[in-house]
């Protein structure tokens with residue numbers, strides 16, 4: 001038989017039992033739809049993550065923070081030495097376990113990042129740059145306006161920072177890392193009652209007085225807050241450590257939309273109201289007695305391959321280590337698992353639709369036994385008969401798959417619209433990413449997969465058709 | 478060897494001239510010691526027991542016999558739809574036992590035309606499409622098969638029923654379409670299994686007359702199964718009577734029909 005005739009015969013058979021064909025195809029459509037949507041969402045999310053940490057440099061960042069001592073590995077049995085009853089041993093083990101789990105809020109850092117440690121970290125092999133993150137909290141006073149009891153966060157920022165200068169509303173960025181200057185955030189000015197861009201620009205050149213108070217952290221602060229503190233009138237007032245007058249050289253605005261940024265900057269500067277040149281900020285922080293060391297140190301590795309080794313070394317020094325690379329790979333791993341699980345469910349849908357195809361084709365073979373017998377009596381080869389049914393199955397798969405992929409594409413457009421508005425609402429800024437992505441290979445692959453599985457599902461019915469004995473099929477009753 | 482020979486003939490080779498039917502008197506079919514047994518042991522049924530039969534090209538053989546005497550079984554073996562338990566079927570000198578399934582399919586499509594008692598037309602298709610079917614299976618181009626199918630329909634007198642569906646045709650017309658379908662590839666042998674069994678006697682006469690005409694004017698070799706001896710005498714050149722799977726009588730006839 002000619003290919004064209006086989007296609008014609010197969011489609012004639014399908015249109016002959018239209019409603020059955022449509023129902024079977026609908027099964028394939030649902031399966032293909034689910035599968036394509038899941039893969040498309042997974043692609044979109046994966047791209048979102050990649051875009052979020054875009055720029056290879058971020059993946060080479062390791063953020064080092066003070067360590068809170070070693071935690072006990074719970075998978076290892078804790079040894080309690082000495083002679084004692086078993087009950088006592090159990091009690092001591094339990095106490096040790098509990099203590100080992102206490103988190104940062106309750107504890108002061110045991111291992112700080114002082115100058116020595118900083119030098120050691122910078123010297124780790126593979127580290128090409130070490131950028132200190134300095135933070136502090138101040139009361140800020142601008143003329144007769146003051147933040148009062150509300151302390152604003154200040155961070156140290158380098159004169160050559162890649163992103164901050166681009167966000168200046170007015171004024172300039174720092175000339176050097178030890179300049180006695182400050183760049184203020186637009187929100188702080190707003191909270192001081194200076195609202196418009198013009199009014200905010202006018203503060204450039206004025207003097208900002210920052211006041212540091214001695215401040216306890218952790219448990220003591222919590223208790224003092226809870227009990228009303230030492231001073232009467234409700235609010236705790238810690239003694240003043242020092243005040244400093246800084247020239248406001250610029251006003252910086254909030255990050256918005258496509259503004260470039262790095263994950264580490266986002267984490268450190270999320271609530272920053274004051275930007276102070278790094279080195280100068282360090283000298284300010286050092287004036288706080290008893291609060292030695294940096295809040296964090298950002299190590300930049302020469303290559304992504306060295307991140308693991310650097311992190312190991314940092315941890316060995318009893319410090320905390322965070323890296324974008326590891327976070328991303330953990331998120332991606334989670335995403336992979338989620339995609340796999342969802343894909344598995346979709347595969348079940350495809351499998352069920354295949355059972356539908358097997359059923360339909362077997363029914364069709366049974367119904368057409370006589371016709372198949374006749375074709376064989378007229379000289380059809382088994383191969384032709386088999387092809388006829390395989391093509392029928394492939395047609396159902398192709399049609400159902402095509403429809404499924406088309407619907408998935410349509411739902412994707414809808415999903416992107418809904419998703420974008422949800423993300424924009426949550427993040428309060430414009431979002432330009434795509435949640436559901438449909439590369440050509442996915443569209444073609446979806447149709448191809450549906451066609452191929454349907455084809456496979458029709459193999460057994462096709463073989464049954466090819467084996468029909470014409471004598472028996474045509475016997476006259 | 479025999480299998481290759483048969484399969485090498487393209488679909489357009491003329492099997493009739495190939496086996497020399499037009500020259501008359503050449504041996505077309507040679508059946509020797511044919512046995513067909515169904516089942517095994519106690520339940521075994523010997524549908525054919527040691528049948529010898531020769532048919533010359535151009536002959537019109539009528540197979541007579543009661544129901545269950547093995548007529549259909551013999552036709553099925555003749556047309557390569559079934560294979561014998563023992564013995565051989567040779568057509569034009571080629572042993573069917575030497576053909577693989579594809580070879581048999583090719584044999585059916587080139588050498589044999591089959592007409593069934595219950596017509597077996599495809600219900601959804603026009604008369605023309607039904608007649609075209611064997612040519613579709615052969616992979617013949619669309620234009621050619623249209624022409625050949627139309628010619629075959631004309632030969633059975635149905636030029637004006639080309640685009641009718643089986644449900645729009647009378648029983649006799651349906652059987653004529655089936656005959657046209659069997660003839661469309663110019664087979665060496667036309668086998669008809671009780672073609673008039675489902676028709677009233679007037680219509681049956683018409684169909685029988687058509688077969689006779691085809692045999693006389695176009696030299697088509699025909700094996701016709703019937704249990705109507707009178708009808709057999711009117712059209713066949715030879716009568717073969719089967720009983721319990723054996724040939725019990727064979728005689729040449731004076732054909733009455735003209």
Ligand SMILES: Nc1ncnc2c1ncn2[C@@H]1O[C@H](COP(=O)(O)OP(=O)(O)O)[C@@H](O)[C@H]1O
Pocket residue numbers: 515516522523524542543544545546547548549550551
């Ligand atoms: N597939 C089969 N299985 C078992 N017995 C069969 C089969 N086909 C035919 N027979 C038996 O073979 C015998 C001859 O059958 P058949 O050739 O159909 O007779 P006829 O066509 O002369 O009526 C009958 O007894 C019938 O029951």
Ligand SMILES: [Mg+2]
Pocket residue numbers: 548549550670
């Ligand atoms: Mg019979």
